[in-house]
Amino acid sequence: MTENDIFKALADPTRRSIFEKLAGGRMNASALREGMEISQPAMSQHLSVLRTAGLLRKERKGRFVNYEVDPEGLALIAGWLGKYRAYWPERIGALKILLKDMDQ
Amino acid sequence: MTENDIFKALADPTRRSIFEKLAGGRMNASALREGMEISQPAMSQHLSVLRTAGLLRKERKGRFVNYEVDPEGLALIAGWLGKYRAYWPERIGALKILLKDMDQ
DNA sequence: CATTCACATAAGTGCATGCTTATATTTAAT
DNA sequence: ATTAAATATAAGCATGCACTTATGTGAATG
Incomplete structure (x- = not known):
């Protein structure tokens, strides 16, 4: 679960889908x-790549395996984005919300 | 300057550096x-890959070419991250600590 | 217990990608 | 003008990666 794993995982459009x-x-x-x-x-x-990256969790449920978003991976991306806070455009709503949450 | 260009550009550790x-x-x-x-x-x-992705701008200055961060690319990542806002909150605390550490 | 179903792993293949060396281009300096 | 410096582009090569087919594993169902 490294920064590199995450960005490589997200570099594929199918995985982002x-x-x-x-x-x-x-x-x-x-x-x-x-x-x-x-x-x-x-x-x-x-799914294996996304899971290794820390973007997904898995949970066996009988013979099915359920996958779900793992916030750990998203936190890492947010952390990366945070390093460039000085360049965040004012107009970005999503970032404003993130910024607000982080400032609390 | 697509989402795909950006994630592919950032998938390389040298480019992130x-x-x-x-x-x-x-x-x-x-x-x-x-x-x-x-x-x-x-x-x-x-530099060409990062620029095409919308992460950098260039500006000729004599025989030098200066590069700088382009907020457009960051905005696109922020937009992507924003789609998963439902999964942020639980980890914002850790993120705050992370950002604090990085500020030093 | 045998079969079926959901999923994982193995091994091979073709294309993308990051590097290299060589050369072009553009501007500055002499 | 010539040369040198900063950067870009071209072409080739080796590795990585996303896919394929085939097979393995683990759990439910009859």
């Missing part, structure tokens, strides 16, 4: 594949 | 190379 899907709530690997035109092994490999 | 150096202020390509053990063409190529 998977991550985005999971932002909607926990889901198993088969459900994730629906409407994604991706093979089962490919999905499994992508 | 270059970007971090530039966070300290504008600098030309030769100055950036100092203490980095990287060839001139490699640096030029990295």
Whole structure:
């Protein structure tokens, strides 16, 4: 779970799609594949990369495995972004919210 | 200047180092190379990737070319991070500590 | 207990990517 | 004008990476 793992994991558009899907709530690997035109092994490999990076957690549930967003990874990105705070544009709402939360 | 360009650009540790150096202020390509053990063409190529991604701006100054952080790219990352705001809060405390440590 | 289902792992393949050396380009200095 | 300095581009190469097919593992169901 390093900065490098995270950025490499997110460098792939398919993995970002998977991550985005999971932002909607926990889901198993088969459900994730629906409407994604991706093979089962490919999905499994992508999930492994995202998990190793600290962006996802997994939890076995019988013969299914549920995946969910792991805030640890997001915190690391936020930390990285925080280093460049001096350059954050004023107009960015999301950042303003982040900034506000961090200042408390 | 797409989300994909940005994440791919940041997936390389050398490029992240270059970007971090530039966070300290504008600098030309030769100055950036100092203490980095990287060839001139490699640096030029990295700068090109970062610029295409929208993470850097360039400005010719005589026979030097100064590079500086472009907030546009950071805004895009912030926008991406913003989509997962629902998962931020629990970790904001740790993030605050992280940022505090980095300020020293 | 045998089969089926959900998922993981192994091994191989083609393309992307970061490097190299060589050369071009642009501006400054002599 | 010539030369030198700063940077960019070209072409080739080696490694990484996302995919494939095939097979393994672990759990439910009949």
